[in-house]
Amino acid sequence: MKVVLGVAGGIAAYKACSLLRLLSEAGHDVTVVPTASALHFVGEATWAALSGKPVHTDVWSDITEVPHVRIGQEADLVVVAPATADLLARAATGQADDLLTNVLLTARCPVVMAPAMHTEMYEHPATQANIATLSERGVHVVPPASGRLTGRDTGPGRLPEPEQLFEVCVRELARASGGAAGARAATPRDDLAGRRVVVTAGGTREPLDPVRYLGNRSSGKQGYALAAVAARRGAQVVLVSAAALEAPAGVRVVPVETALQMEVAVRAEAAEADVVVMAAAVADFRPASYAGHKIKKTHEPGADGSADESAPVVPLVRNPDILAGLVDARGGAASPVVVGFAAETGDESASVLEHGRAKLARKGCDVLVVNEVGADVTFGKDDNTVHVLRRGSDAVLDVGPATKTLVAEAVWDVVADLL
Ligand code: CTP
Numbered sequence: 001m002k003v004v005l006g007v008a009g010g011i012a013a014y015k016a017c018s019l020l021r022l023l024s025e026a027g028h029d030v031t032v033v034p035t036a037s038a039l040h041f042v043g044e045a046t047w048a049a050l051s052g053k054p055v056h057t058d059v060w061s062d063i064t065e066v067p068h069v070r071i072g073q074e075a076d077l078v079v080v081a082p083a084t085a086d087l088l089a090r091a092a093t094g095q096a097d098d099l100l101t102n103v104l105l106t107a108r109c110p111v112v113m114a115p116a117m118h119t120e121m122y123e124h125p126a127t128q129a130n131i132a133t134l135s136e137r138g139v140h141v142v143p144p145a146s147g148r149l150t151g152r153d154t155g156p157g158r159l160p161e162p163e164q165l166f167e168v169c170v171r172e173l174a175r176a177s178g179g180a181a182g183a184r185a186a187t188p189r190d191d192l193a194g195r196r197v198v199v200t201a202g203g204t205r206e207p208l209d210p211v212r213y214l215g216n217r218s219s220g221k222q223g224y225a226l227a228a229v230a231a232r233r234g235a236q237v238v239l240v241s242a243a244a245l246e247a248p249a250g251v252r253v254v255p256v257e258t259a260l261q262m263e264v265a266v267r268a269e270a271a272e273a274d275v276v277v278m279a280a281a282v283a284d285f286r287p288a289s290y291a292g293h294k295i296k297k298t299h300e301p302g303a304d305g306s307a308d309e310s311a312p313v314v315p316l317v318r319n320p321d322i323l324a325g326l327v328d329a330r331g332g333a334a335s336p337v338v339v340g341f342a343a344e345t346g347d348e349s350a351s352v353l354e355h356g357r358a359k360l361a362r363k364g365c366d367v368l369v370v371n372e373v374g375a376d377v378t379f380g381k382d383d384n385t386v387h388v389l390r391r392g393s394d395a396v397l398d399v400g401p402a403t404k405t406l407v408a409e410a411v412w413d414v415v416a417d418l419l
Helices: 013-025 044-051 067-074 084-091 099-105 117-122 124-136 162-176 221-232 259-270 323-332 352-363 403-419
Strands: 002-008 031-036 077-083 111-115 147-148 154-158 196-201 206-209 212-214 234-242 251-255 275-278 285-287 316-318 337-344 367-373 383-390 396-403
Touching: 002 013, 002 067, 002 099, 013 031, 013 044, 013 077, 013 162, 031 044, 067 077, 067 099, 067 147, 067 337, 077 099, 077 162, 084 099, 084 111, 084 124, 099 124, 111 124, 111 162, 117 124, 117 154, 117 196, 124 403, 154 396, 162 403, 196 221, 206 285, 221 251, 221 403, 234 259, 234 275, 259 275, 259 323, 275 323, 275 403, 323 337, 323 352, 337 352, 337 403, 352 367, 352 383, 352 396, 367 403, 383 403, 396 403
Parallel strands: 002 031, 002 077, 077 111, 196 234, 196 275, 234 251, 275 337, 337 367
Antiparallel strands: 147 154, 206 212, 285 316, 367 383, 383 396
16 A cells, blocks of 8 residues: 655654555555654655655645645555654644645644654643644654653653554555455544444542542543544444533533443443443442431530540442453453543552553453552543553553543554554
């Protein structure tokens, strides 16, 4: 198939040489379109020799063949690796000031972009807004890895390894060729079209009396991002929510408050679903009884007339495990695909990942998204770092730190593969 490899001007351009080889060796016809600044890192001769084709950065070469239109129109996939902050900005604002940005405007095939840059540039609100815009338009943005950058600094911003990018490309090409009636996949992505999806979000509240409840620190943002992304990728989405956030476009919200209410709603909605994602932080315990009136600090005076100032004891009872119930209810069947979340802190006995693996085995779900939590990480934040585990596989997909939207995209990539 025809693949355009766009290369922007970052030190990670050298890794794109390996991606080019992987794509060519898999039999694809690869055209490399570097930006002018990419050639400061890897020269024209290298790209031309590896791809077997002449390489241009501007729209003024081979003018009779109108390359600025033809290359994009004919492509089955465009992958930009690395995508620098500048390239993302130009793509997000629809500029057409070199050959690569022209290709991006004329392409009607899947587009993959792998941002790579220094952490500060990646985390800057301008870059994040550009990534969000591109991802909303259907670009498959591969979150950068975390680790050693140029120089001594470390952090998110590294280009993922070429093998990992190659896998994303293979998936996107398969999607492009498997579109309806052999049609090329349209942008935006619609690989969840026709799928019915249930997502839970937020932390349940377990009432104690009319003014108090037992709750937790979950904001619901990751669950809402999962619902929004699934809807954007074509799924019919029901969001069983214990959070009070604005409903994402095209998503039906079923509001609940307690674990018991969530269980009833999830059971009802899961009966028809292809996938259930339990992103909610469900309280494991609830107060054994509900006081119909506010529990007062000072109890009624006893026989001797003195007020009882002792602290009340609140007995708790276990809530049902909704996730385990879903796995039990489907018996040996493969549907619905069940995705669990595990909020872990790690301790002296095991790491976050070890706790995650044990939980995946215990819960019997298909995918477990493990995220590291604590007072200062994850809860209420817009970024998340997760490790995605699959039943029956030792592979771990590390995502982030990335926006909760990009984490959601990565989770749906894994689920779409299972479907
Ligand atoms: N979950 C659930 N019902 C519960 C508790 C949790 O469905 N009563 C789901 C959550 O939505 C999440 C997964 O189970 O997808 C993991 O929840 P977690 O509380 O981390 O796991 P627990 O089994 O409760 O383990 P522990 O609290 O001991 O870490």
